[in-house]
Structures are given as structure tokens and as C-alpha cells.
Amino acid sequence: MNKVLSIMINSKTKSRVEKTAEWIFKICALFALIAVVMMTGYMIYSGTPALLKVGIKEILFSNVWNPSAANPQYGILNIIFTSIVGSAGAILIGVPIGVLTAVYLSEVASSQMAKIVKPAVELLAGIPSVVYGLIGILLINPVMYKLELFFFKNDPTHQFTGGCNLLSAIIILAIMILPTVINISESAIRSVPKHLKSGSLALGGSQIQTIFKVILPAAKTGILSAIVLGVGRAIGEAMAIVLVSGNSVNLPLPFNSVRFLTTAIVSEMSYATGTHRQVLFTIGLVLFIFIMIINIILTKIIKSGDDQHA
Amino acid sequence: MHNSIYDKRVRISDNVIRVLIYLSAFVSVAILVGIIGLVVIKGAPHLSWQLISTVSSSAKNTFGILGNIVNTLYIIVITLLIVTPLGVGGAVYLNEYAKGGKLVRAIEFTIETLSGIPSIIFGLFGMVFFGTVLKLGFSILTGALTLALMVLPIITSSTQVALKSVPESYRAGATGMGATKWYMIRTIILPSAMPGIITGIILGIGRIIGESAALLFTAGSSYYLVNDFFGHIFKPGGTLTIQLYLSMTKARYDQAFAVALVLIILVFVLNRITHIIANRMNKEKG
Numbered sequence: 001m002n003k004v005l006s007i008m009i010n011s012k013t014k015s016r017v018e019k020t021a022e023w024i025f026k027i028c029a030l031f032a033l034i035a036v037v038m039m040t041g042y043m044i045y046s047g048t049p050a051l052l053k054v055g056i057k058e059i060l061f062s063n064v065w066n067p068s069a070a071n072p073q074y075g076i077l078n079i080i081f082t083s084i085v086g087s088a089g090a091i092l093i094g095v096p097i098g099v100l101t102a103v104y105l106s107e108v109a110s111s112q113m114a115k116i117v118k119p120a121v122e123l124l125a126g127i128p129s130v131v132y133g134l135i136g137i138l139l140i141n142p143v144m145y146k147l148e149l150f151f152f153k154n155d156p157t158h159q160f161t162g163g164c165n166l167l168s169a170i171i172i173l174a175i176m177i178l179p180t181v182i183n184i185s186e187s188a189i190r191s192v193p194k195h196l197k198s199g200s201l202a203l204g205g206s207q208i209q210t211i212f213k214v215i216l217p218a219a220k221t222g223i224l225s226a227i228v229l230g231v232g233r234a235i236g237e238a239m240a241i242v243l244v245s246g247n248s249v250n251l252p253l254p255f256n257s258v259r260f261l262t263t264a265i266v267s268e269m270s271y272a273t274g275t276h277r278q279v280l281f282t283i284g285l286v287l288f289i290f291i292m293i294i295n296i297i298l299t300k301i302i303k304s305g306d307d308q309h310a
Numbered sequence: 311m312h313n314s315i316y317d318k319r320v321r322i323s324d325n326v327i328r329v330l331i332y333l334s335a336f337v338s339v340a341i342l343v344g345i346i347g348l349v350v351i352k353g354a355p356h357l358s359w360q361l362i363s364t365v366s367s368s369a370k371n372t373f374g375i376l377g378n379i380v381n382t383l384y385i386i387v388i389t390l391l392i393v394t395p396l397g398v399g400g401a402v403y404l405n406e407y408a409k410g411g412k413l414v415r416a417i418e419f420t421i422e423t424l425s426g427i428p429s430i431i432f433g434l435f436g437m438v439f440f441g442t443v444l445k446l447g448f449s450i451l452t453g454a455l456t457l458a459l460m461v462l463p464i465i466t467s468s469t470q471v472a473l474k475s476v477p478e479s480y481r482a483g484a485t486g487m488g489a490t491k492w493y494m495i496r497t498i499i500l501p502s503a504m505p506g507i508i509t510g511i512i513l514g515i516g517r518i519i520g521e522s523a524a525l526l527f528t529a530g531s532s533y534y535l536v537n538d539f540f541g542h543i544f545k546p547g548g549t550l551t552i553q554l555y556l557s558m559t560k561a562r563y564d565q566a567f568a569v570a571l572v573l574i575i576l577v578f579v580l581n582r583i584t585h586i587i588a589n590r591m592n593k594e595k596g
Contacts, residue, residue: 021492028399029417035459036420039435100334120342126577128520130555131570208324236428238523262430284434295426
């Protein structure tokens with residue numbers, strides 16, 4: 001009995017338990033670090049052999065993709081362009097709608113309306129990406145096909161895609177980045193100090209003037225992070241657009257059937273072998289590098305925002 | 311007269327922008343309503359007891375997703391068993407033990423990075439590392455290990471938020487009464503942070519249910535039922551989302567919409583549960 005009650009006697013085991021606990025927690029925390037280091041290592045390890053074998057110029061700066069020919073060519077320039085143009089298009093459509101919805105939620109909406117819009121945005125974020133793809137096939141592609149028939153009726157050089165084109169993919173991507181853009185912009189707008197807003201209103205600024213000349217500039221860093229995160233989301237999406245975008249390698253023009261970095265991997269990984277398979281890993285490496293650049297930009301933006309506040 | 315401050319000047323540009331704001335909010339809601347409406351209308355007629363209680367059979371020419379439901383459950387349980395201790399433990403270290411410094415900053419940066427990496431990259435890594443290097447092949451375990459990496463940042467950040475909201479006075483009180491740090495974490499800090507941790511786990515489940523790109527090349531697409539309870543984790547198995555994708559590639563949109571409806575119902579239920587937990591947390595605080 002005495003032994004248990006004393007706080008002195010078992011101090012040795014106590015400190016051992018304490019040390020072990022701290023070490024276990026530390027190891028848990030290190031897992032994220034280990035995972036990222038290993039992923040970087042493996043992406044480089046499996047992405048570089050093709051670059052050495054086929055040649056950096058032949059892969060990165062050529063736009064002929066023909067892996068199954070007798071004399072196979074692995075140029076992914078068009079695929080890289082498509083990912084860049086596709087993400088830019090999605091940002092162009094998605095960001096204005098997203099930021100204005102965030103303005104609505106934080107500054108304009110009555111609390112009852114906000115109670116409808118906010119959960120809707122949350123649910124939008126939860127819908128699996130394949131479901132977006134399904135909607136794209138059944139809803140957006142037919143509309144695109146009609147537009148295509150209308151625009152290219154008398155153009156014999158145009159290859160008809162049945163509506164599976166870059167534009168369809170951009171619309172899907174724009175919808176998919178909406179929740180990200182809305183949520184992050186909204187919290188940025190909400191964290192703008194109240195006195196800025198009252199100051200502007202007191203000086204006679206209208207509500208809209210206050211929002212666009214005072215609140216949004218003050219929330220700049222947050223909105224910028226929202227845009228960068230949106231770019232990351234758009235450039236990394238695969239399953240929603242693989243069946244919507246037509247999936248043949250072309251220049252990224254609105255009504256062309258196109259292939260993205262992500263969809264190139266998804267659509268050929270299951271049967272590719274040898275050099276072809278290695279090139280798919282190189283595409284993965286290119287995508288990984290894009291994402292890492294986006295991540296670093298994001299950290300810089302957030303840091304500059306912190307510095308401003310401090 | 312015109313200089314009076316009572317005369318409200320009507321700005322046309324103000325009104326145009328106001329209309330645009332309303333329009334944007336309307337579009338955001340309309341998209342959701344449209345998607346859910348379409349999935350319900352197209353999916354409901356194909357939703358049946360047979361769909362969720364049988365396995366597809368080419369002999370009988372029937373379509374059923376019971377195998378996919380079981381696979382999804384397997385992957386959810388195994389992923390969470392792996393990732394919950396790691397995520398919660400990591401968050402405890404970052405919030406309760408770490409005192410800043412390079413290592414902590416590096417860990418926090420990598421957690422951010424992990425949450426930004428696209429699922430297709432996780433899929434490639436999982437296929438090479440767990441599948442080929444660790445020789446697990448196409449299996450539910452390979453898929454679950456891959457998803458564990460993906461869900462790790464979600465659990466870690468939810469737990470961190472929850473830990474930060476535990477009042478400092480609890481810690482001061484516990485240490486003041488002579489509790490050791492581990493004893494305090496175990497009996498006071500973690501129980502108070504539990505609702506936040508559970509929210510993180512549910513968000514993780516949502517991510518797992520919706521995932522497809524990371525599973526296509528790791529867990530595969532098989533839809534057969536389990537014969538061997540533990541052996542099943544070493545066999546390939548496609549989740550509901552993978553089945554939806556496969557039905558789409560075969561242009562069987564009737565099947566695809568039925569699975570999509572099941573998925574959307576699951577997403578909706580999980581979303582409601584997180585709201586209930588969040589409300590309860592706010593009430594306790596208020």
C-alpha cells in the first residue's frame with residue numbers, strides 16, 4: 001500500500017514512462033516527414049530512367065506522343081500545355097464565382113441564406129470526383145457536342161470529339177475548385193479587422209465600395225492562397241476529367257480532344273510496359289514538380305501574410 | 311440640394327456588382343442541387359435490394375455491389391487503424407511537446423505538402439513502394455497503406471485544432487496537482503479533444519469513400535466476396551468509387567448512377583454526423 005501511495009518511490013519508472021511517451025509521439029510526428037521524403041525519392045527514382053534513356057529533349061520538348069509505334073515517340077509537351085491551360089481556364093472561371101460567393105457568404109447574405117449556401121458548398125466538396133465525371137459525360141459533353149457542330153459545321157479539318165474536349169474538362173475543374181476557393185476566401189474575408197470596414201462606411205463608402213476597395217485588398221493574401229490551392233487542386237485532378245476530355249494528345253484548344261498529365265497516367269498505366277511505363281512515371285514526376293512549386297509558392301504567400309500582420 | 315448627404319447617389323456599378331454577387335452564390339448552390347437532383351433522378355430507379363445485397367454475376371446477368379461495399383469497409387477500417395494513432399500522436403507531439411525549431415517547422419511543412427499532393431501521385435507511390443518494393447501487390451492492404459498517407463494530414467490537423475482549443479487552465483491545473491505530462495495527456499487533454507479527433511476521423515472516412523485515383527493502381531478493382539476474413543486484406547478489392555468508374559468506362563450509366571446515389575447518400579450522412587458533433591461541441595463551450 002505504501003508503495004503505491006508514495007510519490008517518491010516510483011519516480012524512476014515514472015520518468016521512464018514519460019520519456020517513452022514523448023519518443024512515441026515524436027516518431028508519430030516524424031511520419032509525415034518520412035513519407036514526403038520517401039515519396040520525393042521514389043518519384044525521382046522512377047521518373048528519371050526514361051529521361052536518361054529517351055532523352056530530356058525528346059520527352060519534355062517534343063509534342064509527338066506515339067508510344068506504340070514501331071519507332072515510339074514520347075513527347076509530352078502537349079500534355080504539359082494541356083494541364084497548364086486547363087488549370088488556368090478553371091481558375092479563370094472558378095475564382096471569380098468562388099470569391100464572389102465568399103463575399104456573399106461573409107458580407108451580403110442574411111444568416112438564413114448563409115445557412116443554405118454554406119452547407120451546400122460543404123457538400124460540393126464532399127462529392128467524389130468520379131461523380132463529377134459522370135455528370136460531365138451525361139450533361140456537359142452533349143451540350144459541347146452541339147456547340148461543336150454549330151462552330152465547325154463547315155470545317156473539314158476539324159476532328160469531331162462528340163463533346164469530349166478541353167472546354168468540358170475546364171468546366172468540371174472550375175466546379176471542383178469552387179469549394180476550396182470559397183472556403184479559404186471566406187475565412188480570409190472574415191478575418192479582416194472590423195475597424196477597416198467601419199472606417200470605410202463612416203467615410204461614406206457604399207457597401208460595395210467597402211467590399212471591393214477595403215475588405216478584399218485587406219484579405220489579399222488569403223484570397224491569393226485560395227487561388228494557388230485551387231491551381232493545385234485543378235492540376236492534380238484525374239478521375240473527374242479522364243472520360244470527359246476525350247483523351248487523345250492534342251494542342252490544348254477549346255474544342256480539341258486533349259490529355260492532361262493526370263489522365264495520361266490513369267489511362268495508360270494499366271497496360272503500359274517497358275519504356276512506355278517509365279515515361280508515364282516521368283509524367284508523374286513532372287506533375288510532382290508542379291505541385292511542389294505550387295506548395296512552395298503557397299508557403300511564401302502565407303509567410304508574407306504573417307509578416308504583414310506582425 | 312444636390313450636395314445634401316441625404317440624397318443617396320445610386321451607383322450603377324454597385325448594382326451590377328451586387329447582381330454578380332447574388333448570381334455567383336446562386337450558381338454555387340444551383341450546381342449542387344443540379345448534381346444531387348440528377349443523381350437521384352437517374353439513380354433511384356436502379357437502386358434495389360438486389361443491388362446492395364448481391365455480387366455481380368455474368369451468368370445471371372445481374373449487377374450487385376455487395377463485394378464493393380465490403381471492400382470499402384475493409385479499406386476504411388484498415389486505413390483508420392494505421393492512420394489514427396499516427397495522426398493523433400503526431401498532433402500531440404506538435405502541440406504538447408515540441409518547442410519550435412527547425413524539425414517542427416519541417417514536419418509542419420511536410421504535413422501541408424502531403425495535403426496538397428494529388429491522389430494520382432499517392433497511387434503511383436503506393437503501387438511502386440507498397441506494391442512492388444514491399445511485395446504486397448494489388449491488394450486491399452496496399453490500398454489502405456496508400457490511403458493512410460493521404461488521410462494523415464486530415465487527422466493531424468483536426469487533432470491539432472482540437473488540442474489548441476483545450477483551455478490552458480486544464481494543463482496548469484493538472485500539472486499543479488502533480489500529474490505527469492503523459493498522465494495529463496491521457497486523462498485530460500485527449501478526452502477533451504475527443505470530439506475534434508472524431509471529426510477528423512469522419513472527414514478521413516469521407517476522403518476514403520470518395521477516393522479513386524489512388525486506389526486504381528493499388529487496391530485494384532475486384533468485386534468478389536470475402537472467403538477468408540483476414541486473408542482478404544492481401545487480395546485485390548475495388549471500392550464503390552472504383553466500381554462507379556469501371557461502370558462508366560463500360561458506358562453502363564444505369565449502374566454508374568445507382569452507385570453514385572449510394573455514394574452521395576453516404577457523403578450526406580457523414581456530413582450530417584460532423585455537423586451534429588460540431589454543434590454539440592459549440593453547445594458545451596457556450
